[in-house]
Ligand SMILES: Cc1cc2nc3c(=O)[nH]c(=O)nc-3n(C[C@H](O)[C@H](O)[C@H](O)COP(=O)(O)OP(=O)(O)OC[C@H]3O[C@@H](n4cnc5c(N)ncnc54)[C@H](O)[C@@H]3O)c2cc1C
């Protein structure tokens with residue numbers, strides 16, 4: 001299926017920084033009109049030769065009326081460190097929107113869903129929650145991290161998303177409930193009333209949730225994070241084993257993902 005993808009120079013409109021986490025609002029009208037929750041953009045992080053490859057980032061929100069998009073990222077290495085040094089007024093080269101996002105069409109007004117985001121994994125779920133709200137879906141967000149510093153979007157979620165419930169979980173107990181977000185989720189015993197679960201975060205967290213929801217018989221969709229050389233289906237650097245017609249195939253996550261139903265994902269062990 002042919003999809004519309006743009007290559008744009010997007011000006012940074014606003015920048016917010018909380019420790020290792022950065023939020024950029026960018027002016028990218030073409031992408032804001034096309035993007036769906038769970039899709040991503042490939043960003044050129046430097047004008048220099050190194051880092052050569054663009055880096056993938058989920059769309060955290062879009063506002064087509066203003067031509068704005070947002071990306072939210074954590075500094076983990078050379079590329080994200082360089083990206084964090086850009087300031088409002090400067091422009092970034094973006095390719096997108098790319099990939100297949102979360103499915104919303106299966107839901108009807110009044111349905112209740114859970115979104116589980118671990119650390120920077122909250123990014124695509126923020127955009128998803130915006131769209132679910134428009135469709136009058138009842139949303140409960142679980143947002144977890146190691147400590148309070150890993151939950152910088154708490155206030156923005158409270159102010160902008162108007163979700164039915166926001167449950168915070170930190171491993172050191174510095175904010176919200178103490179424990180892994182998966183433990184907190186398990187304690188809530190809410191599965192029988194849930195239509196669908198949408199997840200993005202570390203592999204171990206997603207694998208645990210995939211097992212939980214299998215037991216409860218609730219469908220779930222998971223956004224996978226792999227290394228991506230091109231984001232365009234050319235280099236094969238992003239492949240994972242995905243079940244197709246009852247057998248495991250190597251699938252390009254940038255093209256057929258990053259979002260997949262839990263039951264087709266071959267989870268990586270610790
Ligand atoms: C579809 C998609 C959407 C993404 N969305 C976001 C987002 O919204 N916000 C965000 O902060 N990050 C996101 N990421 C991850 C982000 O792309 C990487 O953190 C980034 O590319 C790291 O670049 P770097 O040069 O800073 O790190 P590198 O120098 O390349 O690596 C630094 C460290 O991070 C690890 N690492 C790097 N990339 C990955 C990866 N993809 N998976 C697992 N470990 C990795 C490396 O092993 C190394 O330990 C997304 C990734 C994908 C595939």
Ligand code: FES
Nearest residue numbers: 231234235236254
């Ligand atoms: S990132 Fe190059 S094929 Fe997927």
